[in-house]
Amino acid sequence: MRRPGKDRPNTRFHGRFEDNGRACEAPGCSAPGEFRAPGAESGPADQPRRYRWFCLDHVREFNARYNFFSGMTPDEINAAQHPLSGWERETRAFASAGGDVPPRWADFTDPLDAIGGRFRRRDARERSDGPPLSDGDRKAMRVMGLEANADRTALRKRYAELLQRYHPDRNGGDRTHEHALREVIEAYQRLRKAAAFA
Incomplete structure (x- = not known):
């Protein structure tokens, strides 16, 4: 060329x-x-x-x-210069309450629940009272063994139970659960400062 x-x-x-x-x-x-x-x-x-x-x-x-x-006219000029010109029509909102619904073509067997679990996981992360949980908060909730909708009272009660279970003074000086105790304390410290438990 x-x-x-x-x-x-x-x-x-x-x-x-x-x-x-x-x-x-x-x-x-x-x-x-x-x-x-x-x-x-x-x-x-x-x-x-x-x-x-x-x-x-x-x-x-x-x-x-x-x-x-x-x-x-000035109004027509403003409408022509509007940054969303052409996007004024109403659009369908994304589903938030039910999570992602699988497509209709997804009517296959999922014996290990590898795909279906993804759609339920989002529901498990949401709280009914509104304040969202971050990924770190969700991990701390798993360490504490709490449901996503647990309140501050349930958090304190569960913390007291886990302290009694893992503390060396309650177990005759046995320090084998020290790592688990440290995780419980860190999880409680994080969750008590979280917006969901404020």
Whole structure:
């Protein structure tokens, strides 16, 4: 493939259309109209857009004085410049209460519950009273053995139970559960500061 040189300009992005015998629409110009510009009137939406055809010099003049907003009211200009133009129509909201519903084509057997578990996992993470749990909070809830909807009273009660179970003083000085005790204390410290238990 030959690369365009200085004597042969690149014709790929020139904006010129094939000359089909159209003359430039500028008054008094007989050059071929190879460049199109928006039509003067806006026709009905169901009809093809009308273009005006100019030579290179006259299309440059047209572009220099063209104003898309001419003839519009300030409200119409604002509507045309709105960043969400074209997105005003109502859309369907995403489901949040029921989790992701599997698609209808997913009517296959899932003996290990590998795929179906994903859809139930989201329900298990949500709290009915509103405050969400972070991933760290959910991990702490698992360490404490609490349900997602547990309240502050249930948290304290479960903390006391686990302290009695794992503390060396309650187990005759046995320190084998020290790691589990440390995890319970860290989980409780995290959860008591969480927004869900405030």
